[in-house]
Amino acid sequence: MYDLLIATFSRFIKLDDIEKVYLMTIFKEKQVQKNDFFLKEGTVCREVGFIIKGMVRYYINKDGEEKIYGFGKEGDFVCNYESFLSKQPSGKNIRHMEEGVLLTVSYDNLQLFYKNVRQGERFGRLISEHLFVEALGQITSLYTDSAEDRYHNFVQLYPDLQQRIPQYYISSYVGVKPQSLSRIRKRIAAH
Template sequence: MHDLVIAAIGRLIELNEEEKIFIKTIFKEKSVKKEEFFLREGVVCREVGFIIKGMVRYYINKGGEEKIYGFGKEGDFVCNNESFLSRQPSSKNIQYIEDGVLLMLSYDNLQLFYKKVRGGERFGRLIGEYLFVEALRQITSLYTDSAEERYLNFLQLYPGLQQRIPQYFISSFVGVKPQSLSRIRKRLSIN
């Protein structure tokens, strides 16, 4: 199981055997159930997760309506970086949409990772840069893309996952009502 997180880290930085062993000691396994929360708004995010099995959704509550802005799947890291890094309560929610297994890394263990792994800080910088670019892309899409273009973006970002994610979650991500998503799918002839 730890080999998956080691492989993910190893795609960005080189790891020696000692560092791989160290990584296995700082990531702790956790099983979760569908609808449990990785993080609720109002709580400080204290861990980063690596999804071995299952999926999560990222959302905010706006006037009692859930607005989904992302999903996480196997092989993805999951975290609310805004809360995790600032040590401030989260304004966002992260919820499991399937039963799953994660490897969890505490804030303190991440700091150890940065110190003890030669490319640890570089890894953190690369992940931060990736998240920054993705956030800008998502913001730009909200202002410039049609609902149809946002649906096509969803298909590109999450290939093959439309069968695992409830349609009303996808419609929230796209920013339309479920009936409108059905019309978009019909127009595009995508099932």
């Protein structure tokens, strides 16, 4: 179970055997059910998760409607870093879309990782840079891309998830009604 976590960390930094064992001691296994919240609006995000099995969706409630802005799958970290770092209540939700397994680490243990692992701080910086670039891309896409372009971006970002994600979640992510998504998909298929 920890192999995927260690492989993911190793893409960013070198870990010796002692550091790998340390990583396995600070990340705790957590079983989750479909529709469980990883984070509910109004609560503080107190841990970072790493998805071993399952999927999550990130969304904001606007007038009782879910506005989905992202998905997480196996091999992804899951967190609302804004709430996690500031220790302020979240305005966003993260919810499990499938039964699954996470490995989670608390804020304090993550800080110890940064301090005690030779390249821990480097890992934190590289992940932060990655998340920053990803967030800027999403914001830019919302303001500059057509719905069809956003759907293409979804397909490129999540090529293996189209069969696992209900169409109404994909339409929310793209920013259109399900009927409009169907028309976009038909136009694309016709080309």
